[in-house]
Amino acid sequence: RSGALAGATYLRLSFDLQAFPEEIFDLADTLEILDLSGNALSALPADFGRLRKLRILFCSDNLFTELPAALGDCPALSMIGFKSNRISRVSPKALTPKLRWLILTNNRIRSLPSDIGSCSALQKLMLAGNELTSLPESLAQCLQLELIRLSANRLVALPEWLLTLPRLSWLAYAGNPFTAEIEARAIAGATVPAIAWTDLRIDKLLGEGASGVIHRAHLADAKDAEPPVAVKLFKGAMTSDGTPESELAASVAAGRHPNLIAVNGKVAGHPQGRNGLVMELVEPQFRNLAGPPSFESCTRDVYPADAQFTLCSVLQMASSIASLGRHLHERGIMHGDLYAHNILHDGDGQVLLGDLGAASFNTRGGTMAAGLEAIEVRAFGCLLEELIARCYDSDADATALELLQEMKSQCLAVDPSHRPLFGELDRRLADVNLTSA
Numbered sequence: 001r002s003g004a005l006a007g008a009t010y011l012r013l014s015f016d017l018q019a020f021p022e023e024i025f026d027l028a029d030t031l032e033i034l035d036l037s038g039n040a041l042s043a044l045p046a047d048f049g050r051l052r053k054l055r056i057l058f059c060s061d062n063l064f065t066e067l068p069a070a071l072g073d074c075p076a077l078s079m080i081g082f083k084s085n086r087i088s089r090v091s092p093k094a095l096t097p098k099l100r101w102l103i104l105t106n107n108r109i110r111s112l113p114s115d116i117g118s119c120s121a122l123q124k125l126m127l128a129g130n131e132l133t134s135l136p137e138s139l140a141q142c143l144q145l146e147l148i149r150l151s152a153n154r155l156v157a158l159p160e161w162l163l164t165l166p167r168l169s170w171l172a173y174a175g176n177p178f179t180a181e182i183e184a185r186a187i188a189g190a191t192v193p194a195i196a197w198t199d200l201r202i203d204k205l206l207g208e209g210a211s212g213v214i215h216r217a218h219l220a221d222a223k224d225a226e227p228p229v230a231v232k233l234f235k236g237a238m239t240s241d242g243t244p245e246s247e248l249a250a251s252v253a254a255g256r257h258p259n260l261i262a263v264n265g266k267v268a269g270h271p272q273g274r275n276g277l278v279m280e281l282v283e284p285q286f287r288n289l290a291g292p293p294s295f296e297s298c299t300r301d302v303y304p305a306d307a308q309f310t311l312c313s314v315l316q317m318a319s320s321i322a323s324l325g326r327h328l329h330e331r332g333i334m335h336g337d338l339y340a341h342n343i344l345h346d347g348d349g350q351v352l353l354g355d356l357g358a359a360s361f362n363t364r365g366g367t368m369a370a371g372l373e374a375i376e377v378r379a380f381g382c383l384l385e386e387l388i389a390r391c392y393d394s395d396a397d398a399t400a401l402e403l404l405q406e407m408k409s410q411c412l413a414v415d416p417s418h419r420p421l422f423g424e425l426d427r428r429l430a431d432v433n434l435t436s437a
Contacts, residue, residue, distance in 0.1 A: 014038040049073025069093035106238045117141040123298050129238040146299040151175045151242030163371030166414040169379040172336040172358035174246035182361045183249040190252035195265035195278050210239040211357045233276040241358035250359035257327045259320040261354045290340035301340045308392040316349030319429035325422035329373045334360045338379040374416040381411025
C-alpha cells in the first residue's frame, strides 16, 4: 500500500490472509513470482489473469478445495504449486498453456481432467498423497513429461502407457494398493537388526530433509575406537516423493553395495514411536555432486559453475552408479530419484547414492520391470550427459570418451525399448575402466 514494492518481480506474503489482497494487482506490470503459501485462502479473484507476467505461483498450505480456473487466464504462468490444500477437483480451465511444473502433493484429488493431455510443455507432475484411482489416458500425449510422482494414492496398477513416454526419467509410485503387500514383506523380512533407541547416544544434528532429520550418534556400548553412525528419524509427514514408511521399506530391502549408504539397523522403541534408520556415517570429504533443479532448469540439476571432472573420474562415477542401478533393479527396487544432487562424491571418482525417499518396488522380471528399468536408465543417461559436459581432459582417452558419448545417446533413446539396461551398462563400463587402466 505504501508503494515501496513498486517494480517488484518477486513477492511473498504469509500473514494468515483470508482474501487475496487486491493491492497485488498494482505489480501486474512486473510481478513474475508470487508466493502466497501459509495463509487461509480458498479462492483467487476472477480477474487473476491481470498478472500477465506471472511465471510462478505458490499457494501451498491454504484452504483451496479446487484448483482455480482463473489460473488459466495467466498467459506466462508455467509453474503452479498448491501442495497441502484440500483440493478435490482440478478445473480444466486452470491448466495454463505454458504449464511446465504442476505441484498438487497432499490433497484430496480423485481424478484429473482429460484436458491435461493438452499441456504439451508439461515436464514435472507432483501428485503424491492424493486419492487417485487411475490416470487419464490423455496424459500419454504429454511427450515432454520427465518426472511424475504418484506415491501414496489409490492406484491398483500402473498404466502401461507410462512405459512408452519418451522422456520420462524419474518416477515414484510407492504406497499404492498394488505395492502395499511387497512393501510389507520387505519390512517384515528385513535382515537388518532392530537397534533400541536407548542403545543410541545422539550427538549433533547433521542435516534435515523433506522426510527426516539426521544426527550423528554412537552406540551406547561401542568402544571408543568404533566409528560413529548416522541416525535418520522420519518426520512421519507426506513428502513430495511419498511416505516415510515406503522409504523405510526400500532402505532395508536395498541390501549392501559399496556405492550405497549402508543401513546398519532400524530404530526400535523411540519414545514418540517414530521410525528411523541407523546408517553408516559418511566421511566428511564427500559432498553433493550438484544442486537440485532450479525454477528455470525444472528437471535438470544445477552444478557449480566451476564443476569439472577428469575422464578417469567420470568413468569411475558412471561405472559405480551403473553397478548400483543393476544391484537395485535385481532386487526389484526403482530408485526413482537418480539425480546428481542425491549423489555424494569425494572429488576423486568415489560416489555414494543416497535418499531412497522416491524408491518403489516392482516385480522382478517381465516386461513391466524392464520398462520401469528403462525409465531409470534414461535418468542415468541424463547424468552421463551432465558429467561428459564437465569433463575437462576429454583428449586423455578419445576412445573411452567416444564410448561414453555412444552410451549416453543409447540411454536417452526416444523409444524406451531401445535403451540398454543396467546389467549391460555395468558390464560395458567395467570393460572401459579396465581398458583405460
